[in-house]
Amino acid sequence: MAEQAQPKKSLPKINSIDQAYWRGAVAGKLLLQKCTTCGKLQFFPRVVCVDCFSGELDWVEAKGSGKIHSFTWVRVPRNPAFREEAPICYVNLILDEGVIMESRVVGKGVENIKLGDRVKVIFQETHNPEIKLPVFELAN
Amino acid sequence: MRRKKVCFVGYGATEYSRKSEASALWYYAESIRQALRQTGLHKNDIRGFSITTQASPDYSPHVAEQLGLEVDWVLNGDYGGAGGVMSVRRAADAIEAGHVDVVVLVGGNSFDKSVSNQRPLEYQRANYVDVYGYGGPNSLMALIQRLHMEQYGTTLEQIGKIAVSQRENALNNPQALFREPMSLQDYLNSRMISDPIRLFDCVMPCSGAECVILASEEKTKKITDKPVYLVTDAEISHYQVANMLPDKTTFGMKVVGDRIFSEVKHEDIDLFEIYDDYPIAVMIQIEDLGYCKKGEGGKFVAAHDLTYKGDFPVNTGGGELSVGQAGLAGGFLHIVEALRQLRGEAEGHQVTKAERALVTGIGWLNYGHNLGTTAALVMERRK
Numbered sequence: 001m002a003e004q005a006q007p008k009k010s011l012p013k014i015n016s017i018d019q020a021y022w023r024g025a026v027a028g029k030l031l032l033q034k035c036t037t038c039g040k041l042q043f044f045p046r047v048v049c050v051d052c053f054s055g056e057l058d059w060v061e062a063k064g065s066g067k068i069h070s071f072t073w074v075r076v077p078r079n080p081a082f083r084e085e086a087p088i089c090y091v092n093l094i095l096d097e098g099v100i101m102e103s104r105v106v107g108k109g110v111e112n113i114k115l116g117d118r119v120k121v122i123f124q125e126t127h128n129p130e131i132k133l134p135v136f137e138l139a140n
Numbered sequence: 141m142r143r144k145k146v147c148f149v150g151y152g153a154t155e156y157s158r159k160s161e162a163s164a165l166w167y168y169a170e171s172i173r174q175a176l177r178q179t180g181l182h183k184n185d186i187r188g189f190s191i192t193t194q195a196s197p198d199y200s201p202h203v204a205e206q207l208g209l210e211v212d213w214v215l216n217g218d219y220g221g222a223g224g225v226m227s228v229r230r231a232a233d234a235i236e237a238g239h240v241d242v243v244v245l246v247g248g249n250s251f252d253k254s255v256s257n258q259r260p261l262e263y264q265r266a267n268y269v270d271v272y273g274y275g276g277p278n279s280l281m282a283l284i285q286r287l288h289m290e291q292y293g294t295t296l297e298q299i300g301k302i303a304v305s306q307r308e309n310a311l312n313n314p315q316a317l318f319r320e321p322m323s324l325q326d327y328l329n330s331r332m333i334s335d336p337i338r339l340f341d342c343v344m345p346c347s348g349a350e351c352v353i354l355a356s357e358e359k360t361k362k363i364t365d366k367p368v369y370l371v372t373d374a375e376i377s378h379y380q381v382a383n384m385l386p387d388k389t390t391f392g393m394k395v396v397g398d399r400i401f402s403e404v405k406h407e408d409i410d411l412f413e414i415y416d417d418y419p420i421a422v423m424i425q426i427e428d429l430g431y432c433k434k435g436e437g438g439k440f441v442a443a444h445d446l447t448y449k450g451d452f453p454v455n456t457g458g459g460e461l462s463v464g465q466a467g468l469a470g471g472f473l474h475i476v477e478a479l480r481q482l483r484g485e486a487e488g489h490q491v492t493k494a495e496r497a498l499v500t501g502i503g504w505l506n507y508g509h510n511l512g513t514t515a516a517l518v519m520e521r522r523k
Contacts, residue, residue: 012267042384044264044507050208050382070290070388072282073335074275082273090274090334092283092388092508099384100508104272115290133271 007081011131018045020059025132030062030121032099043099064121065139066095071105071113093119093136107137142403148368148519149355150179151476156317156348156464167349167466175351179363186353192470201377201513202262203246205506210378213240214513264507275334277417280505282337285420288389289336292435294423296336298442300327302419302454303340303461305446310458312488317344317464340461341418348466350476366483368519371496374399375515378506389435391421392514393428393500400498401430404518411481411491412452413474413499416459425500426454429516448489456481456489471501482521496520 014022024031032041035049036056048055073087082088089105091113105113106124118139123132152174154167168191176183200216213234215227231243274280288294304324310316322340330339360367379392406429414422423437431452432440444452457463457477466473478497480486486494496518503513 009273010266010270012271013263014267015263017263018267040384044268046206046208048207053208070283070287072275072279072286072337073332074273074279075332075334076275076278077273078276079270079273085273087335088273088275090272090279090283094385100386102269102272102274102508115286135272 007079008127009081010079011126011128014131017047021045022131024059024061025123025134026130028123028132030064030134031059032062032095032097033057034060041097041099043095043101062099062121063096064134066093066101066119066136068092068105068113068115068117068119069094069100070115089113091119091136104135105138106135109138109140113138142372148370148475148479149353149360149363150175150181151350151352151479152176152178153315153350153473153476154348156315156346156466158317158344158346158464160347162347164347164349167347168351171349171351175353179353181353181363192472201503205378205381205512208378208382210376210381211240212376213243214377268507277505278337278342279334281341281418281420282334284388284424284510285336285341285418288420288424288435288437291389292438294435294438296328297324298438299341299419299423300324301441302416302422302446303327305450306416306455306459307462308447309453309456309489310462313457313463315348316458316462317346318458318462337418341420343417343460343465346464346466348464350466350472352472352475352479366521368479368482368521371518371520372400372403373515373517375513377513379511379514380509381506384508386509388510389424391424391428391502391511393425393502393511393516396500396514396516397429400516400518404496406430409496409498409518410453410494411448411456411478411497412454413456413459413478413497414454415471415474415500415502416455416461417465417502419461421502422454422459425502429498429500448486448491453491456486456491470503471499474499474501478519482519494521 021031032043033045034041035054036058037054038052040049040051042050069092071089071091074090075087077083077086077088089110091103091105093101119136120139121134122137124135126133152171154170201214204211204214215230227245234240304322304327307322311319327340332338374396376392376395379395380386414425416422426440427434427437446452446454448456463473478499481491481494482497498518500516502511506512
């Protein structure tokens with residue numbers, strides 16, 4: 001009998017637009033795009049600045065800290081490979097640089113999470129040694 | 141956009157089913173057959189056709205979103221080799237009609253393999269959402285509902301009232317998949333899916349189809365003595381897209397509402413078919429449309445009777461929450477229910493005074509923000 005394929009956790013399919021972001025994550029850096037024309041910061045990575053439409057975008061390292069804007073406890077993850085980790089704390093957070101992100105909060109105290117809680121980024125290993133995922137922990 | 145000479149002349153609807161093995165094409169055909177029967181039109185009278193279904197890749201709005209364009213007009217110009225000419229034609233129509241004054245038409249392709257083998261223009265969903273084990277749209281709407289509850293004190297009882305009232309509306313709608321009474325307690329006790337979204341906040345996927353037929357006023361007079369006029373309509377895609385600190389509890393429906401109600405008065409609307417993928421989305425749209433202030437949607441629904449017998453009838457046939465969601469049917473359910481009401485054909489759930497209806501549609505959830513596309517129209521019965 002053929003071996004049953006286990007479902008794998010989703011990994012990013014890195015492309016030319018966001019390659020630098022994922023290289024940063026492996027190196028322990030959370031990168032945002034910064035428009036060199038108007039100075040706007042943005043996330044997720046795109047080919048243009050959403051404000052001035054310039055294509056001249058640079059990468060800057062975020063401090064990696066922010067606060068919880070909203071959160072949900074995912075009881076039924078879409079990908080079954082995540083089911084044993086449910087409930088998953090999926091969040092919107094506002095980075096201190098003033099940019100909204102979606103991510104996950106893990107670690108100590110997460111069961112008591114509330115809006116406004118301070119969080120800081122950590123880089124989680126995946127089954128691919130060349131990819132690390134930025135996730136967040138409560139700061140205190 | 142004020143309309144004067146465009147009418148709905150009929151509609152068709154199939155049964156909704158969770159067991160059917162019939163093809164999508166069969167459902168499309170059946171809904172059209174029903175409409176032809178109702179109007180007495182022959183197949184050959186149909187001179188235009190549009191299809192909205194899950195197979196549509198939503199290509200053009202995703203390009204717009206990717207490029208950060210907040211737009212009043214968006215079109216899949218996918219007509220093969222005629223795409224350029226056809227797009228110019230459609231754009232000219234839209235400009236003439238006053239929807240938009242600056243349109244950019246783009247054609248092209250790329251052989252970037254890293255992009256082409258994934259859903260190319262929604263890569264952010266794969267790379268920045270899926271990887272964290274999220275639970276689909278339920279999770280994304282849960283983030284919005286929690287914010288609404290925390291910022292404005294909105295309660296589960298207020299949100300649940302929308303689902304419960306719609307169920308009452310569905311009890312006598314033969315098309316509805318759910319026709320058993322549901323209490324507020326049933327709603328509150330339903331299984332948690334992605335806190336605070338519960339099972340009874342979610343729609344049931346199923347098979348089914350609807351269609352509507354539109355005609356010029358002149359043609360309409362030859363087809364039906366129950367004309368329903370399109371009065372006004374508006375849309376916006378990617379409201380707040382360039383804002384990295386978006387207001388998640390305000391949809392583009394606010395802009396749409398301002399446009400709609402520059403043409404008609406709030407009090408002139410007799411019934412509301414409000415796109416209801418979730419009860420909280422209905423509440424937010426009621427606010428955005430200006431029936432109450434932002435954050436007071438909870439108090440508003442508590443103070444009004446939302447059933448077809450009530451003073452603020454919402455989703456009078458049960459909406460998607462109780463009837464079912466036929467694929468991504470795109471809200472044709474809501475348009476057809478409005479037509480039934482205005483034509484006096486909503487047996488068992490007829491609104492007594494049904495002369496003018498508001499119908500809304502909202503589409504998908506953008507990264508970090510809220511709805512991608514929001515749109516609404518007002519229709520009116522005339523003698």
